[in-house]
Amino acid sequence: MLPKIMRDALFDRMSVKTMRYVKPVPTRKSDGLVRRVYDMVRRDFFINGSITGHSKVPELLAGFWTGGRESLLVTDRLERATKEAMGGTLSYLNDCPYCADMFVSLVHGAGDGQTATDIMLGNEEAIKDDITRQRLLWVRDATLRNEEGIIDPPFDTDQLPEAIATLFMASYVNRFSHVVMDGSPVEPLFGSQKVKDLMLRTFGVELHVTTHQRLTPGDAIDLLDPAPLPGDFWWARENPRIADTFARWAGAIDRQTPLAVTPEVRVRVEESLGQWNGDRMPLSRAWVNEETEGLLGEDRAVARLALIMGKASYQFDDTLVQDLLAFGVDEPMLIRILAWASFLGARRLASITAWTIGLRPGEDGLAA
Numbered sequence: 311m312l313p314k315i316m317r318d319a320l321f322d323r324m325s326v327k328t329m330r331y332v333k334p335v336p337t338r339k340s341d342g343l344v345r346r347v348y349d350m351v352r353r354d355f356f357i358n359g360s361i362t363g364h365s366k367v368p369e370l371l372a373g374f375w376t377g378g379r380e381s382l383l384v385t386d387r388l389e390r391a392t393k394e395a396m397g398g399t400l401s402y403l404n405d406c407p408y409c410a411d412m413f414v415s416l417v418h419g420a421g422d423g424q425t426a427t428d429i430m431l432g433n434e435e436a437i438k439d440d441i442t443r444q445r446l447l448w449v450r451d452a453t454l455r456n457e458e459g460i461i462d463p464p465f466d467t468d469q470l471p472e473a474i475a476t477l478f479m480a481s482y483v484n485r486f487s488h489v490v491m492d493g494s495p496v497e498p499l500f501g502s503q504k505v506k507d508l509m510l511r512t513f514g515v516e517l518h519v520t521t522h523q524r525l526t527p528g529d530a531i532d533l534l535d536p537a538p539l540p541g542d543f544w545w546a547r548e549n550p551r552i553a554d555t556f557a558r559w560a561g562a563i564d565r566q567t568p569l570a571v572t573p574e575v576r577v578r579v580e581e582s583l584g585q586w587n588g589d590r591m592p593l594s595r596a597w598v599n600e601e602t603e604g605l606l607g608e609d610r611a612v613a614r615l616a617l618i619m620g621k622a623s624y625q626f627d628d629t630l631v632q633d634l635l636a637f638g639v640d641e642p643m644l645i646r647i648l649a650w651a652s653f654l655g656a657r658r659l660a661s662i663t664a665w666t667i668g669l670r671p672g673e674d675g676l677a678a
Contacts, residue, residue, distance in 0.1 A: 328408065328492040331631055332641045334362030343368040347375050347533065354525050355383060356517065358412060360483050363490040366642045370566055370649045372533040373559040378483070379530045380555040381475035386527055387549065388465065388472040391420040392445060394521075396473070397480040398429040399449045405624040406484040408491040411510060413480075418514025419521035426514065427507050445473075452477065452663050455588055463667050470669065471549035475556070478660040485623040485652035489631065527551055537561025542657060544671035545664035563653050570639075570646035571616075575609050578602075579616045583654045588662040591622040608637040612647055619648060620655035 337357070340348050344365055351357055361378075364371040382393045398413035410430075417426035428437050434450060437443035444464040465473045514521075528551055539546065539557040546553040567576065582601055591597055595618070602613045611633040618625050634644065 328494070329359045329363065329490060330492045331644060332363050332366060332490055334359070335365040340365070343372055343533065347371050350379075350530060350533075351375060354379060354520075354523065354529075356520055359491050360409065360412075360487045363486065364645055364649065367566060367645045367649070369534070369562045370645060372530075373562040374482070374486075374649070376530040376533050376555055377475075377559045378479050379525070380527070381472060381479050381552060384525045384527045386472060386551065388469045388476075391417065391422065391521070392442065393472065393476040394420065395422075395425060395429060395442060395446060396449050396476050397483075398426070399434060399446045400453055400477065400480040401484055402429070402432060403450065403453045404481070404484040404488075406488050407494040408487050409480070409484050411494040411513075415510045415513035415517055416521055418511050419517035420514075421518075421521075423511060423514070426510065430507060430510065431503070449477070452666075455590075468548060470664075471546045471552045474545050474660050474664055475552050477663060478556075478656045481656035481659050482652045485619050485655055486648050488623045488626055489619065489648055531555060531558065534558035534562055537564075540657075541671075542661045545660065545669055547671075560653075560657075563650055566646050567650040570643040571612060571650060572609055575605065575613045575616070578605070579613055579620065579651070580654065582617060583620050583658050586621055586658055588659055591625065595625055608634070608639070611637060616647060616651035616654070619651035620658070623652075623655070 335344050337348055347361075347365075347368075348357070351361055361371070361375055364374050382397065383390055394413050394416040398410055398417055401410035401413055414426045414430050417429065422442075425437050425439070425442060428434060429446070434443060434446040437446065441464060448463055463470065463473065531551070531554055535558065536554075537557045537560060539553050540560050543553065543556050543560070546556050571579075578601075598614050598617055601617055602610050605613050611630075615630045615634060618630060631644070634647070639647075
């Protein structure tokens with residue numbers, strides 16, 4: 311295992327190897343809220359492009375880090391290793407190679423190499439541990455939305471807010487990273503599945519210290535101002551820490567979005583996502599043209615990117631960003647648009663999943 315200073319330098323370099331469209335604020339030049347977040351990331355996790363890709367908009371950087379730390383990295387009612395494995399399965403299903411390789415490396419780091427390999431191969435049915443296998447198959451079921459319906463969630467009721475928050479976080483990071491990260495930074499080193507497995511195991515060794523830390527719940531929450539919990543996050547109420555986390559992050563999204571998105575586009579996209587049932591979109595992108603009919607110029611370009619990121623990030627291509635850049639959209643504006651669209655898609659899928667598995671909003675929490 312490398313010394314910490316060398317390990318941090320390695321991940322710093324790797325984190326920007328495939329970054330595109332945005333450039334992170336360098337650690338040495340960071341200050342204020344960005345420096346506070348960077349320092350906490352280095353203490354509790356490791357620097358990576360999905361995080362630093364938000365850094366030109368400090369409040370959104372803090373929102374993403376707070377959401378990820380408190381829902382995924384903190385072992386509360388659901389253990390961290392399970393949540394990282396869930397993130398790996400979802401990332402492969404959502405075709406985000408950067409995220410998938412990161413999550414699988416973390417599973418290796420937790421010491422469960424065979425499960426990590428099975429996730430990488432899409433072979434969750436072969437996982438030996440019954441609970442882990444059931445939970446990852448549930449993730450597949452919830453994501454692919456089989457016609458038979460989602461199988462009963464293999465979680466206790468008090469674990470469900472963290473489980474759904476994990477799906478939210480992975481869905482968000484898959485969407486955002488699909489744009490700002492052009493594939494996995496170690497992908498060119500893979501000559502075969504065996505070589506890839508060995509490489510991710512090696513990264514797992516370096517992440518061992520990270521995966522075995524016991525993080526203090528709630529440490530990141532004060533990075534953001536308090537805010538009311540939006541109604542469609544009712545599934546989080548059973549865990550006040552999770553509810554507070556997502557309320558504050560949602561508040562940050564609401565403050566930053568108007569700086570990049572016009573009211574007309576915001577209404578059009580948010581209404582569309584609000585009516586979406588979570589199904590996979592048609593292979594043709596004709597549906598996007600229909601949903602943006604009547605919008606012109608930059609508004610149309612923003613709406614097209616947002617709708618694809620929200621509903622079908624796997625349909626993203628470079629022209630969607632190039633169209634925006636042609637209108638003079640700068641890095642902070644692009645980050646705001648991507649964060650808003652990714653957040654919309656993730657929150658819609660989270661609420662659909664909660665409803666589908668039989669959860670209902672109660673006055674004081676969840677009602678089955």
